[in-house]
Amino acid sequence: MRLEKCWFCSSTVYPGHGIQFVRNDAKIFRFCRSKCHKNFKMKRNPRKVKWTKAYRRLHGKDMTHDSTFEFERKRNRPERYDRNLAENTLKAIKKIDKIRSDRASDHIKNRLKTGKVQRQKEARKQLEQGIHLVKAPHALAQDSSLCLPKIKVNVSQAQTEENQPMEE
Amino acid sequence: MIQPQTHLNVADNSRARELMCIRVIGASNRRYAHIGDVIVAVIKEAVPNTPLERSEVITAVIISTRKELKRDNGMIIRYDDNAAVVIDQEGNPKGTQIFGAIARELRQLNFTKIVSLAPEVL
Numbered sequence: 360m361r362l363e364k365c366w367f368c369s370s371t372v373y374p375g376h377g378i379q380f381v382r383n384d385a386k387i388f389r390f391c392r393s394k395c396h397k398n399f400k401m402k403r404n405p406r407k408v409k410w411t412k413a414y415r416r417l418h419g420k421d422m423t424h425d426s427t428f429e430f431e432r433k434r435n436r437p438e439r440y441d442r443n444l445a446e447n448t449l450k451a452i453k454k455i456d457k458i459r460s461d462r463a464s465d466h467i468k469n470r471l472k473t474g475k476v477q478r479q480k481e482a483r484k485q486l487e488q489g490i491h492l493v494k495a496p497h498a499l500a501q502d503s504s505l506c507l508p509k510i511k512v513n514v515s516q517a518q519t520e521e522n523q524p525m526e527e
Numbered sequence: 528m529i530q531p532q533t534h535l536n537v538a539d540n541s542r543a544r545e546l547m548c549i550r551v552i553g554a555s556n557r558r559y560a561h562i563g564d565v566i567v568a569v570i571k572e573a574v575p576n577t578p579l580e581r582s583e584v585i586t587a588v589i590i591s592t593r594k595e596l597k598r599d600n601g602m603i604i605r606y607d608d609n610a611a612v613v614i615d616q617e618g619n620p621k622g623t624q625i626f627g628a629i630a631r632e633l634r635q636l637n638f639t640k641i642v643s644l645a646p647e648v649l
Contacts, residue, residue, distance in 0.1 A: 375601030381591070383607045385628040385647050 369412035539622030
C-alpha cells in the first residue's frame with residue numbers, strides 16, 4: 360500500500376480513492392477525486408489554478424524550502440520489518456508532521472502580517488475621520504472618552520496688516 | 528467496453544496497425560470485452576509487404592481500454608486508447624515486442640508471455 364500524490368492538486372490519494380490515468384507513453388497520472396480528473400481532461404495547468412498546491416508554492420503562498428520535506432521522499436526499496444524501526448518511524452512521523460505544519464502556518468502568518476498592520480492603520484484613520492457617523496457631536500463633546508484626545512498645536516501666524524482683526 | 532465494429536490499435540510489432548473487433552469470445556450473447564478478454568478481429572490496416580494482410584481475420588487479446596478497469600482493492604485505471612495484442616490459438620503473442628504499460632490482470636489470465644514482454648506492468 361502506498362500513499363500517492365494527486366497530480367493536479369498534490370493532496371494525498373489514499374487507497375480506494377481516485378482514478379489513475381495511463382497515457383500512451385506509459386506515464387501515470389493519479390487523481391484524488393473527479394474534480395482534479397475533470398480539470399486535467401480540460402487541459403488546465405495546475406500551476407495556474409488557484410486552489411492547487413502547485414499554484415500556492417509557485418506564487419509564494421505556501422512554504423517551499425524546508426528541511427522537513429527531506430524526510431518524505433519516495434523510497435523504492437522495501438525495508439525489512441523491524442519492530443524498533445517501525446516504532447521509531449511512527450513517532451518521528453508524528454513529530455515531523457507537527458513541526459512542518461507549525462512552520463507552514465508561521466510562514467502564512469508572516470505573509471499576512473503586513474496586511475493586518477495596514478488594516479489597523481486604515482481603521483484608526485477611519486475612526487478619527489468618521490466618528491461623527493457613530494456619535495452625535497453634542498454627545499461627543501460631553502463624554503470626552505469617546506473621541507480621540509485633542510492635541511493642541513500652537514500655530515504661529517505672522518501678524519501682518521491683513522491678518523490683524525479690523526478695529527471697530 | 529469493446530464490441531463488434533470497435534477499432535483498436537495494435538500494441539505489438541506484429542505488423543498489423545489497426546484492428547476491428549468482430550466478435551467477443553466467451554459466451555454466445557456476450558456484449559462487451561474488457562481488458563484480458565479475447566476477441567476475433569479483422570485487420571483494417573497493416574504494414575505493407577508483411578505476412579499479416581489487410582482484411583485477415585485473427586484473434587487478439589485486449590490490453591488497454593478507455594473504459595476504466597476496476598480492481599478489488601479499489602484502484603481504478605483508465606488508459607488513453609483501446610489496444611490489443613495479436614495472439615494465436617494458444618494465447619501466445621504473434622509479435623516479439625509489446626508497447627505500453629500492461630495491467631496486472633493479464634498475468635492471472637495466463638497471458639504470461641505477454642506480461643513478460645511488457646516494458647511495464649501496472
